[in-house]
Amino acid sequence: MKKILIIGSTGQIGSELSVRVRSIYGDNNVVCGYYAPPFPEGFFEAGPAIKIDAQQIKQIADAVRKYDIDTIYNLAAILSATAEKNPKLGWDVGVGSLMNCLDVARDYKCGLFTPSSIGAFGPNTPKDNTPQDTIQRPTTVYGITKVLGELVSDYYFEHWQVNTRSVRFPGLISNVTLPGGGTTDYAVEIFYKAVKGEVFECPVKAGTFMDMMYMPDALDAMIHLMEANPEKLIHRNSFNVTAMSFDPEMLYAAIKKYYPNFKMVYNIDPLKQAIADSWPNKLDDSCARKEWGWQPHYDLDKMTADMISKLSGKLSSRA
Ligand SMILES: NC(=O)c1ccc[n+]([C@@H]2O[C@H](COP(=O)([O-])OP(=O)(O)OC[C@H]3O[C@@H](n4cnc5c(N)ncnc54)[C@H](O)[C@@H]3O)[C@@H](O)[C@H]2O)c1
Numbered sequence: 001m002k003k004i005l006i007i008g009s010t011g012q013i014g015s016e017l018s019v020r021v022r023s024i025y026g027d028n029n030v031v032c033g034y035y036a037p038p039f040p041e042g043f044f045e046a047g048p049a050i051k052i053d054a055q056q057i058k059q060i061a062d063a064v065r066k067y068d069i070d071t072i073y074n075l076a077a078i079l080s081a082t083a084e085k086n087p088k089l090g091w092d093v094g095v096g097s098l099m100n101c102l103d104v105a106r107d108y109k110c111g112l113f114t115p116s117s118i119g120a121f122g123p124n125t126p127k128d129n130t131p132q133d134t135i136q137r138p139t140t141v142y143g144i145t146k147v148l149g150e151l152v153s154d155y156y157f158e159h160w161q162v163n164t165r166s167v168r169f170p171g172l173i174s175n176v177t178l179p180g181g182g183t184t185d186y187a188v189e190i191f192y193k194a195v196k197g198e199v200f201e202c203p204v205k206a207g208t209f210m211d212m213m214y215m216p217d218a219l220d221a222m223i224h225l226m227e228a229n230p231e232k233l234i235h236r237n238s239f240n241v242t243a244m245s246f247d248p249e250m251l252y253a254a255i256k257k258y259y260p261n262f263k264m265v266y267n268i269d270p271l272k273q274a275i276a277d278s279w280p281n282k283l284d285d286s287c288a289r290k291e292w293g294w295q296p297h298y299d300l301d302k303m304t305a306d307m308i309s310k311l312s313g314k315l316s317s318r319a
Contacts, residue, residue, distance in 0.1 A: 054097030170211030
């Protein structure tokens, strides 16, 4: 039985990953490391929780020892658009937390999952069917931390056999927790506006294609990769994974099938547009499919139907 520590467990991914892994491995076998509010409802009642600042290696090591942890999901980060406004903080949290987790994983023989991102690519990366192994020259501090993270995680595997594994997540869409300041956040925010009957101001231009994924597929990706047979893994840090690629107009059209009067206007955020323009249109994730059986279940229409059904229930019960 695995004993799991999730660092950054109250964020967009962590708040759902913790529920999913607890349902698989047992409530008491999953420890939620938290850093700052807001806390998901019932957070402290659901299972063990401990305050961890991932920039403090002692706090991670103490938690690993105390709970006899064998697997760490390190989700502490400052997302792309926020990190561009405060590059030093983006670097310190992104790199500091990873280096601390790597050392603890090496010293206590833990598996370690740390997400990379489509932000690990840059403007001179091939934009369509972006290969697994290709040019990575990102132009954001977030992307630079992700490339460093991929390389140093492979280094710890090669030198000390630390069981590091990772995926390059695209924009993640969820109906549970709002995103934390990324470039693809618009693809979540648009649903809230549609369901509330409000006008949506889209911060990126029509024709800006980016990879996206619905959260249930993202959770599957993390858990399946951490359970994958190591002998089958040719790559480790990090696998391209995607589920769909769309631009704002395609998403708008998919939502209008449910809300014909819904209105979207453009109010371009130059920072988010510049970041989006530097990222791929669509990744080739065939290595993940071959090496550990990656297979998403949600495309644009299926994700839209589920988002609208879940959000309309949630928002109407709050009204
Ligand atoms: N959400 C996405 O669309 C997306 C896409 C690609 C990659 N990722 C990656 O997935 C990971 C998690 O992303 P998320 O969307 O859940 O982000 P988020 O911003 O929602 O959550 C990040 C969490 O890190 C915590 N944190 C910040 N500083 C910390 C510190 N010093 N110590 C411990 N915790 C700290 C925050 O409190 C928060 O709970 C990040 O590595 C991110 O780069 C996310």
